[in-house]
Amino acid sequence: MFIDECVIKAYAGDGGRGCSSFRREKYEALGGPNGGDGGKGGDVVLVGDENTNNLIDFKYKPHWKGQRGEHGLGKDCDGREGKPAELKMPLGTVVTDEETGRIVAEIVEVGQKVILCKGGNGGWGNTHFKSSTNRAPRRSNPGEEGETGTYRLVLKSIADVGLVGFPNAGKSSLTQRITRARPRTAAYPFTTLHPQIGVIDFPEIYERLLLADVPGLIEGASDNRGLGHRFLRHIERCSLLMFLIDMAAVDGRDPAEDYATLVAELGAYDETLLEKPRVVVANKMDLPESADQLIAFRERHAVEIIPISCEEETGLTELKETLRIRVRQSATESVAKS
Secondary structure (H helix, E strand, O other): OOOOEEEEEEEOOOOOOOOOOEOOEOOEOOOOEOOOOOOOOOOEEEEEOOOOOOOHHHHOOOEEEOOOOOOOEOOOEOOOOOOOEEEEEOOOEEEEEOOOOOEEEEEOOOOOEEEEEOOOOOOOOHHHHOOOOOOOOOOOOOOOOOOEEEEEEEEOOOOOEEEEEOOOOOHHHHHHHHOOOOOOOOOOOOOOOOOEEEEEEEOOOOEEEEEEEOOOOOOOHHHOOOOHHHHHHHHOOOOEEEEEEEOOOOOOOOHHHHHHHHHHHHHHHOHHHHHOOEEEEEEOOOOOOHHHHHHHHHHHOOOOEEEOEOOOOEOHHHHHHHHHHHHHHHHHHHHHHO
16 A cells, blocks of 8 residues: 555653652762752654655554653663654655645755754753752752644655657556566556656666655646546656656546646646656557557647657667756756755
């Protein structure tokens, strides 16, 4: 099961209370105060984890609590700090406060740590209240309460290339051919029910790209129609969009119209997606009707098109190299702008 959105409740640990005690030893009549401080409560901490790919752990365990700090003891012994609750987050997770709607954290790097709720400080023991006028204080402080909150977790996959297309265009087949991912493939639409992240390897130059395969979009996806609308967020962080078009029009569709509809749906969802660089890929070029459809497509859309065939595995080497070059160009442009 793939979960990319859920709500959790976080409770940081309370601080331990301070101790009020006095030194009592033989031949030491007035030993003075020696109460230790309470320990700090455990934080609730988010940790970026490369081995976690969705939020299923938090769907079925929505309550997370840090350990309470131990109480202070006599003989100047401070209480032990409470253990933090560490939540391993997939990269690309956006954390929003449910009460205020404010984004409080974005997990984008492996090992990144963000304190979601701070544990309460431990209370002072009576040693802290000793003074020249109060040699035997009996005062100690209780520990502070830990922070609590309700948060919405939304996963936005981090990938270099976002693959979009209509159902049955061959997205899963292409993902299988050029990456190490193995999504389900079949001769009917909507075989992909959740986003797939695949790795495109370039072993000869020690490079790799991450490809996000989004479930098939349909017209009206931006208005919550079909499956794809739930997963459009997964291409927001991609530096390059790849439009896969069924150029053979196997389902009786118009390839040129399909491309226009896909662009319109992405723009309706988020206009900034239209500013991203894109690559148009014409699939199923092994079928005889594809040649005429490709000519008609080029007459309507003045875009660069890479013809391929997943069935015969033609054009895939050129496609991979084009993706690598375009992603590198996008990264260079981003650095220049910043």
